[in-house]
Amino acid sequence: MLSAISVLAAGTTGDETIRLYADDELVGTYSDLGSGADSGQFVRLDADTDASTPSQIRIEFINDVYEPQLGIDRNVRVDRIEVDGVGYETESPNVFSTGTWLAEDGITPGNRQSEYLHADGFFQYDLAGNPTGSLIVVTADGSTGNENMSLLIDGETVANWDVGTTTQTYSFVAAQTVSADQVRVAFTNDRYEPDVGIDYNLRVDNIQIDGVTYETEDPSVFSTGTWLPSDGIVPGNRQNETLHTDGYFQYASDDVQAGFVGLAVTQVTVNESDGTAQIGIDRFDGTDGPASVFYQTFGVEAESGSDFIGTDSGRVDFADGQSSAFITVDLINDEEFESVESFSVSLFRSEGAELAEPRTAIVTIVDDESGLGLVGHWRLDESAIGQNVADSSGNGNSGTHTNIAAPAGPTANGVDFDSANAGALLFDGDNDFVSIAGDPSLDLSDGQFTQSVWVRPTATGRTYQGVLGFQGSGGVAGRYPGIWVQNDTQVHAGFGDGSNWNSLSTGEVLTLNEWNHVATTFDGTNYRVYVNSAEVYSTDQYAGRTPTAETRVNIGRVDNYFAGAVDDVRIFNRALTAAEVATLIDGADVPSVPLSNGQYVTSQLAAGFDTPIEVEQLADGRFLVAEQDGVVRLVNADGSVQSTPVLDIRSIVNSGTKDRGMIGFAVHPDLANNPYIYASYTYDPPEITGGGLGGVDGNGSRVSRISRFTVTENNGVLTADPATNVVLVGNNSTFDNIGDPDSRVGLEGPHSCVDAGGNPIEDCIPADETSHTIGELEFGPDGMLYAASGDGGSFGRVDPINLRALDVDSLAGKILRIDPITGQAPSDNPLFNGDPDANESKVFAYGLRNPFRFAVGGTASNPEIFVGDVGWTQWEEVNRGVGGENFGWPAFEGGDGESLQTGRYRDLAEVQAYYATNPDVTAPMWARLHSQGARAIVMGDFVGPQNASGTGTLLFTDIGDQILRAATFNDSGEFLGVEVVSGNVGFIVDMHTGVDGFTYYVDITGSIGRLNFQTV
Structure with a gap:
């Protein structure tokens, strides 16, 4: 049986001739070798022989000419031979040469480990007793054609190659079975x-071991010579895939469980005198191999260089097997009186493990010079009736x-603070x-305040x-800001402004006969109530009003009296943040917050x-359930699942990371x-x-479709x-329009x-x-299809490309x-320009970061959108629009009812120019700070008539605290406020009110269910 022999060879001048021998018998003479030896352009020469092993093959160079005075120097380069498809590299230590020149000894017969015959002579592929193990194939190219590459197994060099500019394969047969974690590919002559325009670089596309491909850009591959713009x-x-300097790629085996890395906390509170702030990072679902995570800090009220030492590119490393680590930020302790200030930490990239949520955290620095704004602090620690009630604020406002x-x-039965507490009253x-x-x-009367008090109510049947x-x-109308217990377990609060009584009442949030911490804050716009550090009520209906100038205060009485115990009363002349309110708990044990008239349960x-x-x-x-990888399944009314998927488009869906995949799904409302x-x-x-970044489900740049x-x-x-499949949007979302499918694009593009x-x-x-790729699909009451898309750029750093969120084109x-x-734009779209296929014509609202989930309400003639926009370092937003709104990202983010310039983005020249145009920006309907526990908002839906909470209620959640909140509206559609309406409901990522009037949810951990409203 004949064997197929191939020789990959090239000459330097085009005039070289070689002969192929098998068992010393001439198989063929070849003169058309071309002149691509130095650039790696090889000619394949094929023959059939009786030879079946490489040791039977010899290649001779027979017409060398070396006349340097005439510029003639014939040389032959043989990349490798192949016997029945198996490659054997010429530079193997086992190949004998009689015509190879080396600088140290000229032309000397021996095992020269070179691909060149510089003089008449031969290569003898005498591999007797050698490689019988794994076939290793390296696919590589050089930027100049002068690069040298080495293959190492267990740290020992086994092959060397000169690499050309054309992508080629370089093969080696090992003496044993080899796994990927034994293999390194090194660049040795940078x-x-x-x-003078010289820059050698080696690009290694992948390696193959016994037919299994290992992509170089895989997160498990370790590099010592790769340059990145972020850190060199x-x-x-x-x-x-590139080694920019001498170094190597170390590959990993198939069973590596590299896992994920994300922040362990989203809120950290430190004292200014602590010296450092530590933010935990967890590595989970695998800790194999080293990993690194990169972060940036962003000043909010706190300033880098004045309050803390910030960084644009910090790095934390995980060793193999390590599951936790810390970001450590140095604090600056000054002598100035400051308000409580904060800064944020944002993870923007990881290596060796996939980056997971949460990615941002807020660090609150409590000033140690004073409790700024504290105008009264009554600990109520007196031991006898009639003693002076001391004011610990330093303002001398003692009571009697x-x-x-x-x-x-x-x-003596006071709150069990971590710090000393002598008692209560x-x-x-x-x-x-x-x-x-x-x-x-x-x-x-300057317009801001916080009131904090611990209460243990004991009486029942009292209204106030x-x-x-x-x-x-x-x-x-003349009342000092105050707090009441209403109907035993509610909180009532309010202030007079001289003309109006501005009050609110929560649901049933207090627990009788137990200590409850109650705090109310008013920042001039939003009036909030916190119970046991949870925000239980907020409203902006008293925005712009200021308290009366009354300065007298009672504890235990306003217009009526309190029955029970009171401890640790504080008044501030500013609105504390949620993080500051949380510090007032001081380690005390507190009951869970009960909910108002009822709660949603799953x-x-x-x-x-x-x-x-x-x-x-x-x-x-029945139900249709969409899975992130591209499968849609049918669930029968009894909960059984149809065995055959309704739809399976996994072959076209990129779902290689947690935030990519089939993210939106909808059913035509008139399906019949x-x-x-x-x-x-x-x-x-x-x-x-x-595989790899550029492969199926890879994390390289991509595009999206609807x-x-x-x-x-x-x-x-x-x-x-x-x-x-009919592509409605994204017909030009094609391979040719992807910036670089093989890499995680940097700030510089492409x-x-x-x-x-x-x-x-x-x-x-x-x-x-x-992340920030594609989002929700929703049908509106007008019969049109609404779709969300993210900014598509960096989610952790200031990325100028995210300005495209403001570009209607x-x-x-x-x-x-x-x-x-x-898929065309309706002519009544707010930005319709006459062309139904134009990008601008299809835009209903813009200036969004990551509108992962949204709801459509209103009527057929006046549809409204309610968008949950996942925020960056500070805010989670609910944006409301009727069409044409610019919500401002990335130039603006937050706040609650007002548009605030985005830190760090506002420093970009392009954003400064944008501000100069005085853009019309729509502020969020409601927003929540990360310092209040927000992490990533998930918009839900308006509840149906089956839920007793009422149809003017819009449910949404946050993956941080995983509780439901309800935004309520009056009959005119006016926004009234937001209230907590559940305990922990799990990792809900979607809510839809069904045709039967019930609201259904998806828990990303693997289930669907119904939300039921239970009255108290």
Whole structure:
């Protein structure tokens, strides 16, 4: 049986001739070798022989000419031979040469480990007794064609190659079976002389071991010679194919469990005198191999260089097996009186493990010079009736016991603070209180305040019990800011402004006969109530109003009396942040906060899904559940799951990271007459193959699409053929319009969906990063399809490309409104320019960061969107719009009812120029600070008539605290406020009110269910 022999060879002049021998018999003579030896352009010479092993093969160079005075120097370069498809490298230590010149000894017969014959002579592939193990194939190229590459197994060099500019394979057969973690590929002759245009670099696309491919840009590959713009040349898991200096790639084995890295906390409170702030990082779901995470700090109120030592590119390393680490930020302790200030920490990249949520944290620095703004602090630690009630604030606002008699009075049963607490004060609820005389320091008429008090209510059946405040002869409009216990377990609060009584009442949030911490804050716009550090109520209906100039205060009485115990009362002339309010708990044990008239609880309907992401109810009561990797499943009314997927588009969905995949899903509301389902997804074009960043489900740059599929039903089995795919948006989201599919794009680009001039490409949705790609799909009451897209850029750093969210010609950072059949823009869209295919025409709202989930309300003639925009370092937003709104990102983020310039982004020249245009920006309807526990908002839906909480209620959640909140509206659609309406409901990522009026949810850990409202 004949064997197929191939020789890959080239000459330097084009005039060289070689002969191929098998078992000393001439097989062929070859003269057409070309002149590509030095650039690696080899000619393949094929023959069939009886030889079946490489040791039977010899290649001779027979017509050398060396006449340097005439510029003639013939040489032959033989890259390798192949015997029945198995490659054997010429530079193997086992290949004998008689014509190779080396600098140390000229032309000397021996095992020269070179591919060149510089004189008449031969290569004898005498491999007897040698490699019988793994075949290792390295795919590589050089930037100049002069690069040298070495292959190492267990740290020992086994092969060396001269690498050309054309991507080629270099093979080696080992003496034993080899795993990837034994293999290194090294660059050994770097040369960088920019003044003369010399820059050697080696690119290694991948290695193959016995047919298994290992991509060089995989997060598990360790590099010692890769340059990145963020930090230069630093050893680490760089996810890059190039060695820019002498160094190596160390590969990893198949069973590596590198895991994920994310912040362990989202809020940290430190004292200025602590010296450092430590923010924990966790590595989970695997700790194999080293890993690194990169972070930046951003000043909020605190300033880098004045309050803390910030960084643009900090790094924390994990050793193999290490599961936790800390970011340490140095604090600056000054002598200045300052308010409590904060800064944020943002993770923006990882190596060796995948970056996970949470990625941002708020650090609050409590000033140690004073409790700035503290105008009164009554610890109520007195030991006998009649003692002066001391003011610990330093302002001298002491109080006196009035009508206090045993068994009321001082008690040792105070709050169990971490710090010392001598006791509390009991009130009988009949006529006793503490009277504090008026003093200018207690004047809160500048418009901001915080009141903090610990209460242990004991009486029942009382409508109002005054805890803190004062009412003089001016009636309710003249009241000092105050706090009451209402109907036993509610909090009532309010202030008079001289003309109005500005009050609120929470739900049933207090626990009888236990210590409850109550704090109210008013910042001039938002009036908030915290119970046991949880924000239980907020409203902005009194924005712009200021308290009266009354300065007298009572504890235990306002217009009526309190029955129970009170401890540690404080008044500030500013609004504390949520983080500051939390510090007032001081380690005390507190009860869970009960909810108002009832609460939502979860009821699971079906489980066992693989990362479910959306749920839609069909008219017959069945459900469609979309999984992130591109599968849609049918759930019957009894909870059973149809064995055959309704839709499977995993072959085109890029779901290689937690925030990519099929993120949006919708069902046509008239499915009987329009049998369509819809998907929005990060897209892997057909050119994407293999593994690594540029491979299937890889984390390199991508694009996104929105598609429609036709549904059919046969014998009760519902299916949608992937071949019915009609791309509605993203027809130009193609491979050619991806910036660089093989890399995680840096700030410098190249970016997706832009032309050579940097202009947005029509009908192309960029997804350059692993998050902020595509989002929700929703049908509106007008029958149009609404779609969300993220900014597509860096989620952790200041990235100028994110300004495309403000560019109406780009599809990034938008809510789109399209015809669900054609994908074109309706002519009544707010930015319609006459062309239904134009990007601008499809835009309904813009200036969004990551509108992962949104809801559509209103009417057919006046639809409204309510967008949960996942924030950056400070804010989570609910944005409300009727069309045409600019929500401002990245120039603006937050606040609550006002637009605030975004820290760090505001320093960009492009953003400064944007501010100079005085843009019309729509502020959030509601926003929540990360310092208040926010992390990543998930918008839900308006509840239906089956829920007793009422139909004017919009539910949403946050993956940080995983509780439901309800935004409420009056009959005119006016926003009233937000209230907590559940305990922990799990990792909900989608909520939809179904055709039956119930609200259904998706828990990304694998289940769907129904939200039920339970009254107290």
